[in-house]
Amino acid sequence: MRPIDRRYFLRAGALSVGTSMSGWLAPLATAAAKEPARKRACILLWMNGGPSTIDLWDLKPGHDNGGPFKEIGTAAPGVKISEHLPKIAARIKHVALVRSMTSKEGDHGLATYFAHTGYSSRGPIRYPSLGSVVAKELGSDDAALPNFVSVAPFRAFSPAAHEPGFLGPRYAPLAVGESRPLAPQPGGANQAMEVEDLALPGGIATDRFDARWKLAAELQHEFAADRPDPAAKSHHTAYDRAAKLMRSAAAKALKLDDEPAKLRDTYGRDVFGQGCLLARRLVESGVPFVEVALGGAGGVGWDTHTDNFERVKQLSQTLDAGWSALLDDLKDRGLLDTTTIVWMGEFGRTPKINGSKGRDHYPYAWSAALAGGGINGGQAFGKTSKDGTAVDERPVTVPNFLATVCKALGIDPQTQNVSNTGRPIPIIDSAAKPVAELLG
Template sequence: MRTRLDRREWLRAGAGAAVSVSVSGWFGRLAHAAGADPARKRSCVLLWLNGGPATIDLWDLKPGHANGGPSKEIATAAPGLRISEHLPKLAALGDRLAVVRSMSTKEGDHGRATYLIRTGTLPQGAIDFPTLGSLVAKELRDETADLPPFVSVAPQRGLSQNAFGPGFLGPQYAPLIVADGQSAAPGRNGGDSVDLQLKVQNLDHYSGVSNPRADDRLALLGDLEADFLAARPGTAGDSHRTAYQAAARLMKPETTKAFDLSGENPAVRDAYGRNLFGQGCLLARRLVERGVPFVEVTLDGWDTHANNFDSVKNLCGVLDPAWSTLVRDLKDRGLLDSTLIACMGEFGRTPKINPQKGRDHFSEAWSVVLAGGGIQGGQAVGRTSKDGTKVEERPVGVPDVLATMCKALGIDHEKQNLSNVGRPIRIVDQAGKPIREVLA
């Protein structure tokens, strides 16, 4: 027992030394150098536009046509690429954006469409398919890391719970959920409440229990659990142990600090936007900086059956500063070339405007956007008709997008995992082909 205590004391001393070094500024310089290291593992930030964004008013406008509505398009930093007037900051970064304008899917129901684009398939009997974040986490995680390999900020899981979980990969690849179910739509949050929403709950020790005492208790639990599981091997026991170990690592002060935005420059926080989505994007940068492979941040409110144009304008007022600042921040820290940024929802909206000045569900022709690491920006791929109702050039399906994202992240999309029914399942369905035009 004495040996174990001595080892933990040595580790605590080492951790203390690391903290003192980081205060000196050395850690920041090291992080920037690590970001530029070609051997650095890649990360992905998914900006999830919940509800189905009107991509016809964002990325593929139809000026001069009745379906186009009042939104205007503007030039970007990439010659020939034009996007919405409500995204001026992103337009200045147009050379970083690859807009896929020819998405065509067949699911117009929120739940089924969400499941499809997040898992790459539709529900199939007893098979519990994992969400994209879990698949990436499994391939890119660092076994020695204290932070979880997958973090989800403000997910809206009500209509498709299974689309957000690890499925047959198991709980070790489940997301750490922050601000669960909290709305990130504009006008519903701000100020100190955002910091409280982004705080990971239940990570403090019980009152009166010191860190050394907590370490001793965890060590005792580990000894007892090892004996128990040795006699009772199986998934349930392994999952229980994995969850406790992950929670214990997350409780370390240096680990929880990743979720504390109070030390960030106020001007940087303002640039992202003092709302849940903006600060969630800032948190994503902090987590990527610390090696987390997959972070998703949800912006809710895109189900614009009524008053679509005012709603899109307001939502863009949140999306534009947050996303553009994330790109610049990652670039300044040497992390953009190793970080893929994807922006999508479950489908688009109808080109035809309804009597409530809204747009309804539409999956036949819509857009997603990719940027950052592994992506050749400054272009639009595919084309829709002048009225926006159909894809006329380079149709792209969900498996194609997921295969492209895997390729950009250095993941073999043809690799197989063993499912819960004993059947090997590819990371991406065999129908998926990477979109070569957008890959750097």
């Protein structure tokens, strides 16, 4: 009989009971998480459109640029954030706010690419996204689940920002809910989270499918042998991944039906909230990188050129529920210490409020956030001017921020890969330096 060890109990408890029924689970899971061999993971909470961080993390009360939102205190002394993020405020000990982000990219497409890769999208080199890099460095080639999963991605701004670049199709993401609307959908998030065509067609038994797949694989191999180009390789990789996932019991991690209804309510019955729950399930199942997008209706809800304050308020409520539940759930399952959470968009919004009660693109002074594993939480790092137009203290560039993420995950940001042009390229630009104060 197989010995019953801590990993077995952790896995069985996570699949069979909710956190409210598992008083023994949290300490046991915490002990398991401290094991040196425990796998690290990253969850990127991506805010499509460029969130108004001056109305979220770095308010300017009393100034004309400040807007109508009030500040509230948090669990970290001296750190104040928006009144519309009360649940995050109560959990700020896990979060490091970076109030001194700065960039020069004010175009959605260019900035999205830059924030995902750490490189500008100029020249012939096809840089990989952060998710693909983490999949390569922390993933496993024989894993049943993909090493990079992207939930509700909005790729219209920059398709290349979501691609594996010169790392190749092996490290491309599995997209979940890509064709579904991103606005809150009470009762409809189940359908949005589904991965289409995972089940075998009606009337096709497993042995018959295996025989068909074996024949198809042999034909693909013969075809690719005479045509060693990226298109043939990409086609074969995509089909191989799909077949492996269809035949794997691990695909159950992509289904939310066995989660307690109360927990699902806590996350929020919308695509972002259920996407955060899915991210927890995937990390728990060994997936090293999950990206969950929040962009509101049409995918660009944070692009608040008009009616900024009402739209930010609505999006904040969705963000507050989903992210706070994710922090609690990861912590209860002993996964927070090994899971780094990244919150960011492509840039911020103008401190000056325009004539349509909106804010426009502003890359020169904005905020991002880090939480969980490897992060020194409970702080606000850097400082902007009283009017929010400039960084006054400790500027953090996008490459420096991404280098910090890599370091928190135990990845050397100067690790080199060979690009499509034959040049060795570091994961993050060689000039980038991790921010030591943000690292736990």
